[in-house]
Amino acid sequence: MENFYLTPEEAAIVFTPRVMELKNKAIAKVMALMGRLQEALAAYDAASDFPFEPEWLQQGPKISKGEQYKSLPWVILDYPRYFSKTEVFAFRSMFWWGHYFVGTLHLAGDVKRRFEASLLTAYAPLAAAGFQVYLPDDPWEHDFENGNYRPIGDMCLEDWKRLVGRKNFIKLAKPFALERWGEIITDIVEAYATLLNVLVKGRD
Known part of the structure; x- marks a missing residue:
């Protein structure tokens, strides 16, 4: 039979509505932050010569949120975002509760x-800037x-x-x-800006 009794730690949260009130307020502030971030990214795009x-x-930009990325709340901004059945060009900014922000x-x-x-020649600047590369096939x-990720500076x-060259996709991220x-x-x-710059420089 499934145990439905609360542990003392669980009860401390369940019996305290203020916890959820503060959590909801915090997520609302993250959503607002992501809106400001999208504006800042768009301003950079307008001033750049990226092709x-x-x-x-x-x-267009998309801000989404949820409660269960590995059991914890999250907020994601996708901008710019281009997803088709076969192609992707997207920059994803993510907040993960209790962990970190990520730009990918x-x-x-x-x-x-x-x-x-361009990516093949971007090893040094990406490593110096602290970027990591995604390893799984999914x-x-x-x-x-x-x-899931390995620091580029840790590989030769x-x-x-x-x-x-080994996959049909690549993800570069920084926490x-x-x-x-x-x-x-x-x-x-x-x-x-660093990511777009290395993509452009490799094509010059």
Whole structure:
């Protein structure tokens, strides 16, 4: 028979409505933060000369939230976002309760192949900036647990080249401590700028 009795730790939360009130207020503030972040990313796009294809921006920004990414609340901003059946060009900014913020560039299909030469030459700047590369075959994990990501600076150049070429997609991500809350918009925009810059430089 399933045990429905609360542990003392669970009871302390269940019997205290203020806990959920504060949690809901915090998530509302994260949603507002993501709105400001989207504006900052769009402002960077407007001032840059990155060769966006029109369809990469037509889908528009999307902010979503949920309660159960590995049992914890989350908020995600996808901007820019372009998802088709075979291609992806997306930058995902994620807040994961109790863990960190993450900025992730996801390229797939012909979009990934378009920038593959740039990625092959981007080892040094990406490693220096603290980016990590996604390892599993399923592209839809978002966290850094269980070996999902490996710091680019921890691999040699030849391993990086093999990894860039071995899949139909690539995800490059950088985590930021929750303690960076007040600086997170600047931090993520800077990470985004670094990613776009290395993609452009490799094509010059």
